[in-house]
Structure formats: C-alpha cells, structure tokens
Amino acid sequence: MELYEFAWLVPLIPCICFVLAGFIGHKTPQCGGLIAIAGAAAAFVMAALVSYGYYTSDLYKAAEPFVQNMDWLVVGKITIQFGIYIDTLSCIMMLFASFISTLIFIYSLGYMHDQEGRRRRYFAEVSLFLTGMLGLAVSSNYLEMFVFWEIMGLCSYLLIGFWSFNHEEAVEKSSAAKKAFLVTRLGDVCLMCGLFILLYIFGSLDYQNIFGSIEAHKDDVLLPFAILLMFGGVIGKSAQFPLHDWLPDAMAGPTTVSALIHAATMVKAGIYLVARSYPIFTQCEEAMVFVAAIGGFTAIYAASMALNNMNIKRVLAYSTLSQLGYMVLALGAGAYLISLGTKNGDANLIKLGTAGYIAGILHMINHAFFKALLFLGSGSVIHAVGTEDMRMMGGLRKKMPITAYTMLIGCFSIAGIPIFSGFWSKDLVLEAAFAPFHEGLGFGSVFCVLFVLGMITAFMTAFYMFRMWFMTFTGEPRGHCHGESPKTMTFPLLILSVFAILSGLVIMGNFGYYVARSLKTSMPTAGIFVEKGMDVVKEIFTTPATYVALVLAIVGIAIAFFMYSKKAYDPEKFDQDKKPLYYRIVAKRYYFPEMYNQISWKLGYGVAKGVEAIDKQLIDGTVNGLSNAVVGGGDGLARVETGYVRDYAAYVALGVLILMGIFAVIFIYGGGF
C-alpha cells in the first residue's frame, strides 16, 4: 500500500469531525473546537503524507495521476463514479487548504470564545466547509466535484448567516447570506448546464476519460458553450464580474469565516476548476480571451471600489476580488497561449502558457497565505476595538504590536514588494498577461490592455492596502481598544506571516516544474516547463515590467503614507457633502447591488405576482365558473319540474311522440321493409 492510496481519508476526517461536533460538540471542551482543530490538523498531516507519497512515487515521475474509483451511479450507458484523483495540483490544494484552515480554527478559539453554545454550530459548519474543499481537491470527476462545490455553497450560506438570528442586525446578515447563496447558485446552475454538455459530448464526466478523449471531440460545436458555461460557474464561485457582488456582502459573517472563504476555500474552488479544466479550456482560444478579460477587468474594477471604503473588512474583500481577477487573468492568458501553441505546434507558446498556469497557481497559494493573515489580523483588530469602521480606529500599533506588524507583512506581500511572496506571483501574472502581446498573437492588443489594467491595479492595491494599514495602526487613537488579542489568535498570525514572506520563494526551487507536472498529467502535449527556479528569478529581475510595477507600488504606498499618516493632503476633503461624482458611484458599488435587486425583484416577484393572478383569476375562475354554471343550469332546469303529475305525463307522451317521429323518419329513409 502506498501512502497516496489513503487520500480518501483527507476529506473524510473533517467530515467525521463535522458529525461529531454537530451532535456531541456541546459536551466537549471548547464546544467542539478541539474536535474541529484536531480534524483539520489530521487532514493536513494526511494531506502531507499523501503528497509526499505521490511525490516520491513512480506515478509522479511518469506524470500519471493516481486514480481510484468506485461506481456511484449507473444509468444505461452512463456511469458516474466516485473516487479520488491525485496529481500535484490536488496535492497543493489539499495542503494549503487544510493548513490554513487549521490555523483559522485555532484562531477561532479565541475569536469566537464569547459565542458560548453557538460555537458548536460554528465548528461543525467550518469542518463541513473544509470537507467540501478537500473533497473538491481530490474528486475524480466533475459531478463529484460539483457535489463538494455545492456543499461549500451551503456552508458559506450557513456561516455568512451565522448571525442571521438572535442578533440585532439579523435581517441584514440573513439577506447577505441569502444573496451569497443565490448569486453563486446562478453560477452553479451554469456550471451544471456545462456538465450536461460535457456528459453529452464525452459520455462521461471522469477527468481521465474526458482528458483522454478530448482530441476526438475537440471540434464539437457545443464544446465552446460548455467552456463558457463552466466558466459561468467560476464567475459565481470566484466572484468575478458580474457576479462579484455577493463577496463584499459576505462580510456579514464572522471574520474567521471571511478568512476561510477568501483564503482557504470557496473562492479558490473556482480557480481550481479553471486550472483543472485546462485540457478542455484550451480547446477554444476565443473563450480564453474572454476569461482573461473578465479576470483583468475584475481586478481593476474591484480595486477601484476598495479605494474609498471605510470598512476594514470590505477593503479586504475587494482586494480578494481584485487578486482573484489576477489569477483568472493569468490562467486565461496561459490557456490562450497553450491553445494557440498546440494548434500551431509552437513549443515556445506552450512554454509561456505553462508559465501563465504556474503563475495563476502560485498566486492562489500566496494569496491564500497573505489574505488569511490580513483577515485574521483585521479580525484581531475588530475583536479589540469592537467596530469595523476604520474611522474609529487609529494608533493601534502601540497597543497591539503583533497584529500591527504581522499585518504590515501581509500588506507588503499583497502590494508586491520584493522578497515578500506577492511580489513573485504578481510579477509572473503580469508577465503571462503580457506574453500574447509580446508574441504578436491574434488578440495581442486585448492582452496589452489587460496588462496595463493589471499594472494600474498593482498601484491601486498598494495604495488601498497601506491606506488601510495607516488608518488603522498609525496616527491618533480614535476609539477605545482592549489591547492585544489572546495567544490563540496571535499565534496563527505569526505562523501565517512567516508564510506570507516565504511562500513566494518556492519559485526558486523547482516549484514551477512541480506544478507543470499536473498539467502534463492531463495534457501530455502541454506542461513543458524546463526552466530551473533560478532562471525564473533571473528572468523576473531582467524584465523592465518588474521595475515599473515596483515603482508603481512604492508610489502607491507613498501616497497612502502622505495622505493618511502624515496627513499632508487631508482625505476628509473627499468626504464632504459635495463629493465628486466618481466617489459617489464607487461608494454605491457602481449601483450593482441596486441593479441586482431591481432585476431579481422584477424577474422574480413581479412575474410571480402575475402567475398568482393567473392562478386565482383565470384558472380558478374558470373552474369555479364551470361549477357555478352546472349548479345554475341545474336550478334553471329544475323549474320544469312543476309537481303536476299531468305535466309529467304530457312530457312522457311528447317524448314518445318525438321518438316515434324519429323512428318513422329513419324507417322511411331506410327504405321501409
């Protein structure tokens, strides 16, 4: 038995913890918290063992996935299986999801300690959440993946709505949860339709079967629709434009839940789906331009909304959207390059495309670490000051130094300052976006625009992240503060800050090769990545774009410093009654929430009222009308019954006469005897 054959244990352990915490959590210490932590930690250990086992096995060397299946549903010619599919991508997903979740769960002990009995529900639900993510990572086919995908949707609904009742803001909290579920559901429904098409084309949803037979079906007219519909699922889950609006609202949940959704689970599922479906996505390069464009636009669009937001968690939420846009941009550009490369037989394009793929994955990992760090740090701040409004904070650096400096590391990382992890991956992302233009390909101009947007986003990111840091931690204190958070909360912050610094450095090792193996397992033609780690680093430092991005980031930080720390330019000027038009539009989130409301209200409730009216008036009216007609007709005919026997006798005689007449006519026309 090899170690990786136990991969099914990885999602199963947190699932058992979910059941345990759900049913007997209140009888255990920390209301199930210890169960959840033990489960997540065990899952991490298991994931590490599986990854190690896979990494040292012959399968890895031969670029083969490890697959283990059992029949789940057999209908006619279609067999849906339930199993595990282990390659380097699933190993990466399992590792960082379970590791970050473990830290978040530990942090929750401190953060949620005042929630008493409700913690049982909390810890059960986060365990289920982790089950969903780990199950998604090891799934061996799309339907199985969809099952876990939706379980995460449910958990996000439950956790965002953690305060949906017994809370003074219950109404807002529950609507935020509902919105999250419905908006992602719209994406899920698209994804499901995409799966129908896949199943119809390939006769199977199994990764191996589909990837193996993609060549035979690549000209199917329905395939581009399948790709776009699947990407619809990604738009919903990874909160890309135009289905991005649930994510800021999802801040209604506890901060730990936000950290979980943004760093370890949920939104990463969409990125995972794109990466996993590369063999399918690369069959249609036009669709990939669309994917990259959505990513690039989301990046700058979300960053613009973070510029003037006063809510510390919302700023982080918008930054997540923006960073997810980066990942989608990199993956889309990479798929575009690979697609053209395989079509033209150009190995250089395939290599560049693989680099885009690696950039997307690496940014996902780095983002997981620094975003978990930032969210947990903001949670620590909120825990201490009791508000999420940054105008009520300030000068907290002295009172909570650990939180302040770990968050500073996170900010450096996300802003893309060298050595910190975000720098490496952001640079690779921008490089991938630039590559199609550089190579002079068909949609090169589009990618050039996307590259510029990415550059501007890098500047905006640096600005708004440091705006947040300066407003929170420097200047005069503007509210009360309990002081530094307990050890259960600062310990995960310290660990995460180490990773936020170091996780980018894996690129110096053979990380690129390691990730590209996953692509090679599903697409033997692609996944060529021969460069050594140090070559990548050298390339990064010899590209001019790197220095442009760096300068932009530093300028952004400097502006934030002068505006919010030195107060050289008073930001309050924006906050007057006569706000600039753009400021107001951004503060209204480009009127998107209102548009959603209007559309769903008109399309949902408006039509429903019409249907109700048809039901009541038309259909029931007809039915009741019919019955009234029968009763009324009966009443009318009853008048014939006079009660006089002689009348009746006359009717009988008349009837006989008529019958005789009829018979006579028939008889005569029938020709007599």
Added chain:
Amino acid sequence: MDFPILSILVIVPLVGALLTLFMGGARAPKAKFIAAAFSAVTLVLAVYLLTIKPEDLADLTENYVWFKVSGVVKMNIIFQIDGLSILMVFLTALLVFLVVLFSWHEENNANYYHSLLLAMEVGLMGVYMAADYFLFYIMWEVTLIPMFFLISWYGGPRRHYSAIKFFIYTHVASVIMMIGIFIVVFSAHDGSHAVSFAFADVAANSALSEFMQIFVFGLLFFGFAVKMPVPPFHTWLPDAHVEAPTGGSVLLAGVMLKMGSYGIIRICLNQDIFSLAFGFWQPVMIGLGLFAMVYGAYACIAQNDLKKMVAYSSISHMGMVLVGMGCMSEIGIQFAIFQMFAHGIISGVLFMVCGIAGHNFGTRDMRLLGGMAGKFPVYATFMMFGFMASLGLPGLMGFIAEFGLLYGLWTYLAAHSLEWLIVFGLLDMMLTAGYYLWAMQKTLFGKLTDKIDLEHCHDIAKNEIAVLAVLCGLIALFGIMPSVAMDFITPYSSVLGPALEALL
C-alpha cells in the same frame, strides 16, 4: 407462490381500517395503537419485499379470478410488483406508518382518522400493485374517498370547499381516464374470447388505429395529469393541501400525486398499445412538464402561506417528473421514478414541518413569523434540511433526481436541436433556490417576531423528531448512495427505456 405476500399487503391495512373504524367512544384513544401495529406490519412486509432479488419479483405475482361470465367477461384480481412499483409500495407503507406516529396526539375522533389513513393505504397499495385495468381503476377511486373525508372532517376553515373541489376535480379526471381504459380494453377484444381486463391480455391483443392511439392516450393522460397535477389542471392541489390535516397532506403529496405519474408510466407509456402515439405526445409532455416546473416555481414565490408554497413546489417537482417521462428514454424513465420516490420522502418532511408550524406557532403565515431559528433550533434544523433537500443540494436525494432529469431533458433537447429550452430547467433551479431561501429568511431568520404569542409556542415533540429524523436519514442515505434505490429501478427502466427509444 407459497405465501401471498402481495394480497396480504392489501388485506392487513384493510383489516386495520375496519378494526379502528369500530373503535368509537371510549375506545377511541386506543385506535392509534391498532393503527400503528397494522401499518407497522405492512411496513415490515414492504421492507421484506425490498430484500427479494429483482429477478425473483415476478414470482410473487398473484392471479385470482374475481368473477367471470363464461365467454363474455372475466374480471381478475392480479397483483404484481416490479421495479416501477416496488419503491412506491415501500414509500406508501413507510409514510403511512410515519404519519400514524406523527399524528400520535390526534384526539378528535382518533379512530376515524386512523381508519381513513389505513383505508388510504389499502387503495394506494392496490393501485401500485394492480395488474388489471379494472382493479386499477377501482383502487384508484378507493383512495379518493378517505382523502375526501380526511380533508372535510379534519381540515382547516375552508375544508368543505376544498374537499368538494378535490373530489370533483379528480373524479372528473378519473371518469375520463375510465373511458380511455374501456376503449383500450374493448378494442383489444376480438370476440373470440372473454373480455379480460388484465394488463397482459390487453397488451397482447391491442389493435388501435393511429388516430385512436393518440386520442385514447390523450384521455388517459388527462386523467393522470390532473392527479399529478399539471397546470392548468392543478388548482385543486393548493386548496386541498392548505386545508388538509398534516397527515393527509403528507400522504396526498407523498404518494397520491405519484399515482398520476405512476399511471402515465404504467399505462400510457405502454409500447404494445400506444406505440404510434408517442411521437405526438412526447413534445406535449416535455412542454407541459417545463411549463409546470417554471409555473409552479413562480407561484411559490408569491405565496405567504408556508404550506401553500410547499404545495406549489410539489407541482414544480412533479413537472420535472413529467419532463423525465416525456424524454421516453432510459435515463428519463429511471430518474423520473427516482424523483417520484425522492419527492415522496422530501415532501413528507416539508409538509410535516409546515404542519408543525401551524400547530406549534398557531400560524403558517410567513408574514407573521420571523427569527424562529433562535428560539426553536431543532425545528429550524429540520426545516432547513427539508428545504435544502428539496432545492437539490448535492449530497441529498433531490439533487440526484434533479441532475438526472435535467440531463435527460438535455439529451432530448440536443437530439431535437432545441438546446435553448434548457434555460427553463435552469430557471426553475434558480427560482426553487430563491423561494426556499426567501421562505427561510422570513420564517427562521431575521428579527424574532412580535406578531404571534411566543409564550404559547413550543418546539417540536419527541415523536415528531423521531419521524422527521427517519425521513431525513433516508434523504441523506439515498443522496450519498443513490445506487441503493437505483438498483430497484434499473431492471424496469432498462427494459422500458430502450424499448421506447427504439420506437421514436
């Protein structure tokens, strides 16, 4: 055939119904024990059926001559069981038993209540096991009468209107169905032998012209469609549900509606009799099914009464069954049967939850409720579980059926170049999620309501918890391991499905 298990499945509840019927007065409180015992025996027998290997089920067929006039007419009592009916029989036995437990505290003429429940079971078992048109029709009508009295004796304020509406609506439909049955039976009669109503005899001799096939299919389909119900013939259902007692609603939605779809598969989709009619009716069935799905879902959104909303959701879900049957393919038939089973269990949970709201909180009006999850967590858990199962959350039963049916629809649409129609299926999924989440938000979440007297509200009772837990357990079991139920259906659908596909 050593042990006539199928007829015993009918006789046991019949004896129970008669016994409880005569337990009036002082003995009435004991009626529930009798009812529980008899329905438990039926359930045990039904579970025993599940342990029999599918290929041996045909050996259980029982064939008695009821009466015959030599050379003229022969009436049979034929019971048989196969992949189509076995899950329905199990569902009937299960739901009746659980309803008896659920209504443990019913005190208003309890003996009649239980007698009616068991009488329902007699009729339902008969319908699902009959292999003779005449027996089928009689049993079909037998189910009508207990339900009528359940509504008009134990129902809400508008119970008489609803009961009459229910009765007339479905009776008119079944009379039209009867005309269809008579045409089918007598057309198969060539004068050389006695008229026989047995399914097998009729199928062997049927000789309808193409026009008559289409026409008679229509008569039968109308009869079944009203029962399912398919809009625009559905307005009896919301009224009946709103007024019916909880137990009645559970049986009505859980197994009675399935009689309609069961009849369509068993009688309409008979390739020996209606082989020329399928091409004409297939698009009608798909179209009506899609219409029912979307129409039912939209109607749900407009409702304020929790129970009425769930009633409309039944219409929507049964529309999905109709779509599956309309696909006339193996996958469509298989998942249509699975959806019938799934909806039977899930709607049981839903109607019990609604009934508890009406009983424990005094109102089912969503505008008056709010924030109940904080005060009644157990209730909220069950309600959420039921709603999530019904909106097709993966891992639960509803998802499997929904995915399979929509995929069946997709294969039909793709084969006919009508791909865009899938939008309605997806719209239905969105709307379903929408109305359930909205309902949860209004009743369970938000501010704790001050519009009802919370002092007198109480969380759910022990027996109710037990019943709901059993149903929820089954929902999860069949959601995680759908093949447990699928294996019963496959022997049937893998014969009928390819046969239908070959005809189209």
Added chain:
Amino acid sequence: MINMGFFLVLAAALFAIGLFGLLSNKRGIVSLMCIELMLNAANINFVTFASFKSDATGQVFVIMSIAVAAAEVAVGIALMLNAYKMKKTTEVDKLSTMRW
C-alpha cells in the same frame, strides 16, 4: 277476413283514449283508470302479434303485464287513499308538494 290492422287500430284508439283521459283529467282515480286503459291497449297489441305470428311469447308477456298491472293498481289505490286521508282530495293538481 279480419286482418291484424283492426286489432292494432283498436289498440291505438284505446291508447289514445287513455292518454287523453290522463292528460285532461284532474281526478286521481280516473287517471289510474286511464293508465289501465293504456296498459290494456299494449296488451291487445301483444296478443294480436302473438296470435298472428303463432308465437306464444307475447301471450306470456301479457300474463306478466296483467300481474304487474294488478300490483300497480293496488299500489296506486293505496297511494290515493293515503293522499285523500292527508289532503282530503284526490285531485292530482293539488298533490304538487313533492317538487324541488
């Protein structure tokens, strides 16, 4: 030769007289008598056909119908007696309470 027509005309005339009496007369007892007339007209038809076709079936039916007529008269008279007891009249137009 007396052919079948004479008997049939006699029966038809008898039936017409009975029908006229029934429709024109208010008195219950007379009505009953008129019904008897019509019944006997039918009997004559039966016997006529039986005789001319040499088939005994018609005569059997007549025996049967006479028996029925006897029973009917018994019931009818009883009804009239009871009606008289309650309403002090046998006029059929006064006995019109059993309508809707």
